[in-house]
Amino acid sequence: MKLTSFNHFIGEGFEGVFKNKSMAFASIATTAVCILMLGIAFLTMKNIEFNVENIETDINITVFLDEKMTEDEVSAFKGIVLKNSEIESIDYISKDEALKRFVAETGLPEELASDLVGALRASFEIKLRNNKDEQSVIDVLSQMEQIVKINTPREAMKLLIDLKNFIQATSIAIISILVVVGVILIGNTIQLTVYIRRNEIKIMKYIGATDWFVRWPFIIEGLFIGFFGTIIPLIILFFAYNFFVNIFNQAVSIDSEKLIDFMPIMDVYQELVPIALILGLGMGIVGSMIIIRRHLRA
Secondary structure, eight states: OOHHHHHHHHHHHHHHHHHTHHHHHHHHHHHHHHHHHHHHHHHHHHHHHHHHHHHHHTOEEEEEEOTTOOHHHHHHHHHHHHTSTTEEEEEEEOHHHHHHHHHHHHOOOHHHHGGGGGGOOOEEEEEESOGGGHHHHHHHHTTOTTEEEEEOTHHHHHHHHHHHHHHHHHHHHHHHHHHHHHHHHHHHHHHHHHHHTHHHHHHHHHTTOOHHHHHHHHHHHHHHHHHHHHHHHHHHHHHHHHHHHHHHHHHOSSOHHHHOOOOOHHHHHHHHHHHHHHHHHHHHHHHHHHHHHHHHHO
């Protein structure tokens, strides 16, 4: 392709966008909504995966003890548990320590929180040598009469994974619908440009222009629409995500670094940007190719 021809195609494609401003705007807006949905779903799923991985790498089992146990019985129980070779360490959390943690995490006044001390139990936090041994350790612990309850992060992980799967399925359905609508709108935008330039196309074909020479300006017009419809939501998401993370970390009284961690936006965008560009530009190419191919066959 000659440089002069390339410049001609770029110019014609860019001009085509502005010839049909209302349709081009609708096409860009639909593409933008599609990419925005993709971005929100992708950011959510990546952060869920990130937090699940963090939980998996630092699994602690919490066992709550019978209130009737004396200090000597607690010490003896700790020694028995530590004999298990699958356990790396065990920390005793008294009722008073549990209350201090509760106050620190919730921000409640200590006078108010102290009323809840009766509902708190002493516990052990058990760290495993290998997370794969979690279930076998739980099976052993569940047989001990001194333990009244066992908590494990697996329940939180299951909830996160279920949420991720729901978001993924819902997003695929919505994005699929938006892609179809976007392709149709882009096709209609290109069709208007084809209609406006129909006489020019006939003359070009008459003097021997190839089909691809006729196609390229419309393909590039579709690419422009797809590009603008992709870049705009990506920029919005970039600033909105950082804003949300900052507000969340400042506003939530619970220690958010322990409750939930957010991935750096640039780490997510390394994967999201190529996917979004492929989808957005692909919508532009498909929409323009369908219409111009139909016109050239007519």
